[in-house]
Amino acid sequence: MTSGYSKKQLTFWQIWNMSFGFLGIQFGFALQGGHMSRIFQTLGAAKDDIPLLWIAAPLTGLIVQPIIGYMSDRTWHPKLGRRRPFFLVGAILASITLFFAPYSSALWMAVGSLWVLDASINISMEPFRALVADKLPENQRSFGFVIQTLIIGIGTWIASNLPWMVSRVMESMGMEVVQAEGVIPSDVKIAFGIGAFVFIASILVTIFTTDEYPPEDMEAFNKEKDQAGFFDGAKEIFNNVVGMPRIMQKLGVVQFFSWFAFFTMWSMATPALTEHVFKTPYPVDGGEQALAAFNESANLVGSYMGVYGLTSMLFALVLTFITAKVIINRKTVHLFSLVAGGLGFFLMYFMEDPAMLKWSFALIGLSWGSILSMPYAMLSSSIDAKKMGIYMGIFNMFIVIPQILASIGGINISYILFGENTISTMLLAGTCLVIAGLSNLLITEQEAIR
Numbered sequence: 189m190t191s192g193y194s195k196k197q198l199t200f201w202q203i204w205n206m207s208f209g210f211l212g213i214q215f216g217f218a219l220q221g222g223h224m225s226r227i228f229q230t231l232g233a234a235k236d237d238i239p240l241l242w243i244a245a246p247l248t249g250l251i252v253q254p255i256i257g258y259m260s261d262r263t264w265h266p267k268l269g270r271r272r273p274f275f276l277v278g279a280i281l282a283s284i285t286l287f288f289a290p291y292s293s294a295l296w297m298a299v300g301s302l303w304v305l306d307a308s309i310n311i312s313m314e315p316f317r318a319l320v321a322d323k324l325p326e327n328q329r330s331f332g333f334v335i336q337t338l339i340i341g342i343g344t345w346i347a348s349n350l351p352w353m354v355s356r357v358m359e360s361m362g363m364e365v366v367q368a369e370g371v372i373p374s375d376v377k378i379a380f381g382i383g384a385f386v387f388i389a390s391i392l393v394t395i396f397t398t399d400e401y402p403p404e405d406m407e408a409f410n411k412e413k414d415q416a417g418f419f420d421g422a423k424e425i426f427n428n429v430v431g432m433p434r435i436m437q438k439l440g441v442v443q444f445f446s447w448f449a450f451f452t453m454w455s456m457a458t459p460a461l462t463e464h465v466f467k468t469p470y471p472v473d474g475g476e477q478a479l480a481a482f483n484e485s486a487n488l489v490g491s492y493m494g495v496y497g498l499t500s501m502l503f504a505l506v507l508t509f510i511t512a513k514v515i516i517n518r519k520t521v522h523l524f525s526l527v528a529g530g531l532g533f534f535l536m537y538f539m540e541d542p543a544m545l546k547w548s549f550a551l552i553g554l555s556w557g558s559i560l561s562m563p564y565a566m567l568s569s570s571i572d573a574k575k576m577g578i579y580m581g582i583f584n585m586f587i588v589i590p591q592i593l594a595s596i597g598g599i600n601i602s603y604i605l606f607g608e609n610t611i612s613t614m615l616l617a618g619t620c621l622v623i624a625g626l627s628n629l630l631i632t633e634q635e636a637i638r
Contacts, residue, residue, distance in 0.1 A: 195325040195401075200335070202398075206323060207336040209275055209394035210316055212387035214343030216282050216309045218497065219383045220245075221454035222348050222490040223376055224289075224302050229470045230372050231295040235459040235610060239599045241299050242455050245306035246591035249584065252310045254425050257581020260315045269400035271315035271322070278312030279391035286384035290377040310584075312391065317580045321568040322401060329568050333561040338504035340560050341553070344497020347386075350379035352487040365483075373483055429582055436579070438630045439563050440586040445624035446526060446559050448590035449533070449617040452599055453493075453552070456613040461489045464611035465542050485542075492545040499553025504561065519628045522562040526625030529555025533618030537611055555621055566631070 198206070225238050233241060256274055265273050285308060289301035320332040355365050355375040365375050432440075463469040466485035471478035503525075510516060532551030539545060567583055590598075599613055606612035 195323065197328065198324060198332075203324070203328070203332050203335050204339070205397035206319060206394060207316070207332070207339050208397075209279070209312065209391040210336050210339045211343045212279065212390035213282075213309055213313050213316070214340045214497075215347040215383040215386045215390075216286055216305065218344045218347035218494070219286065219350065219380055220302065220305055220309075222458075222493050223351065223379075223486075224298070225455055225458050226486045226490075227290060227292065227298050227372055227376070228295065229459065230370065231292065231298055232370065233295055235456075235470070236600075238459065239455050239595045239597075241295075242302065242451070243592060243595035244299060244303035246451070246588035246595065248303060248307040249310045249588035250592065252307050253314050253584040253588070254429070254578065254581040256311055256314050257318065257578040257584075258425055260318060261578055264403055268395065269402070271319045271400065272395050272398070274315040275312050275391050275395060278308050278310070279388045281308035282312065283384040283388040286380050286387060290372045290380045292372070314581050314584055317564055317584075319398075319400070320564070321580075323398075329565050333565045333568075334504050334507040337507075337557050337560040338501055341497045341499070341501025341504055341557060343386075344556070345494045345501060346497075347379075347383055348494030348497060349491045350382060351375045352491040354378045354382075355487060369479060375487070425578065425582070428578055429585075432579075432582060435631070435633050436567060436583055438627075439567055440583070441630060442522070442526075442624050442627045443559075443563055443583070443586035444590045445620040445627065446555070447587045448594055448598065449529070449620035449624065450556070450559070451591040451594045452602075452613050452617040452620070453533075455594070456599065456610065457493065458486055458489050460610040460613050461492075461536065461542075461545065462486055464609065465536070465539050465545060488542065489545075492542075492549050495546045495549035496553035496556050499550045500557030500560070501553075503554055503557035507557075507561070518562045518566050519631050522558045522566075523625045523628040525554045525558035525562075526621050526628075529553075530618040530621035530625065533614045533621065536614045 224242075228238055228241050229235065260271050260274050263270050263273060268276065282305060285301055285305040289298065289305060292298040292301055316336070320336065321329065324332045351373070352375075355373075358365055358375060358378075365373055459470065462482060462485040466488070468478070468481040468485040470482050507516070507521075529552045532548040532555075535548045535551070536545065539548070563583075564580075567579070599616065602612040602616035605619075606615040
């Protein structure tokens with residue numbers, strides 16, 4: 189639809205504004221990934237049940253992402269264009285859910301909030317990937333996805349540290365952080381409220397500062413859109429899944445193991461690290477002092493997790509300068525970045541000083557920065573521009589399928605391979621990242637590599 193246009197070279201700030209909404213999206217993901225398991229534990233969930241409680245989120249993504257991709261390819265609003273209507277709807281829903289999620293009074297309410305939150309984030313996120321490919325010429329694709337990663341890194345670092353920072357501000361003002369058994373701490377509630385505001389505000393920046401290329405032939409576009417019914421859409425999605433390009437299949441293997449690793453981290457890092465490194469597991473029998481120690485450790489785990497966002501930001505900053513000047517070998521960059529993250533997970537097992545966790549998460553940040561840019565740059569250079577939205581949606585299935593498998597028992601493989609302690613889940617995550625890195629050797633298509 190936009191392939192007939194001679195796409196203009198965009199400036200750094202134009203690409204920055206185009207991707208700025210990802211700041212809010214990552215606030216949502218970081219708060220969700222860093223603190224929803226803690227909320228589940230606070231509301232009575234056993235640590236071994238936590239992965240299953242996350243299953244609604246990836247299941248929703250499996251359904252939502254291809255549909256949103258298909259719909260955004262066939263949408264044109266006179267003022268909001270093709271992708272921006274989906275940014276706005278997703279942002280409104282996600283912001284509302286972020287605000288209310290930490291006020292859940294029962295476990296089922298928190299699980300339901302995670303479900304709605306993840307679906308809403310997906311509505312906004314998938315079209316953002318397609319927008320970069322829509323707007324940028326081929327020689328700026330890597331640069332565009334790297335800038336997205338830079339913004340994502342900033343969002344990850346700030347959002348992951350929010351509860352810890354809020355608690356420090358409250359203490360400096362003489363305010364007490366509410367900590368009681370079965371009650372979500374007040375610093376978490378405030379952090380989620382800030383996240384809700386940032387989500388909608390950053391999306392609006394992109395909506396108001398970025399335009400889109402209209403369909404080349406509006407009459408033909410409208411005719412095709414009007415003729416496509418529900419079953420036609422379902423058939424097209426199915427046909428594109430079955431007939432997906434070979435490069436997408438290869439990248440799908442890399443994505444599968446990458447996202448299995450990160451889902452394992454998001455769902456299990458808090459119970460694993462508070463128990464193994466901090467020696468302050470969630471107190472099953474209660475006790476105010478033990479509960480306070482757990483909450484302090486959980487805040488610090490979230491803060492240390494923010495380091496992976498900071499590292500990914502710095503990694504993206506370096507790549508920004510490099511990709512603006514030279515063509516990089518995307519496959520090699522991705523391979524070594526994923527293996528570095530695997531090493532970061534392995535090091536957690538041997539740590540006795542919690543402060544050393546920042547080095548593990550720094551290595552993991554290299555993987556995260558690469559995961560958010562290199563696969564999409566490789567894919568967008570190898571597929572039909574007219575199907576960018578639906579292909580990006582289908583590609584994201586390789587993100588949610590591993591999360592579903594991890595939720596329904598895949599993470600339990602760690603107990604078989606590495607022992608019954610919760611820290612074994614981090615060893616499984618490291619193993620998956622190394623496998624993901626080596627899987628890049630499958631990729632031989634030159635248009636994807638360069």
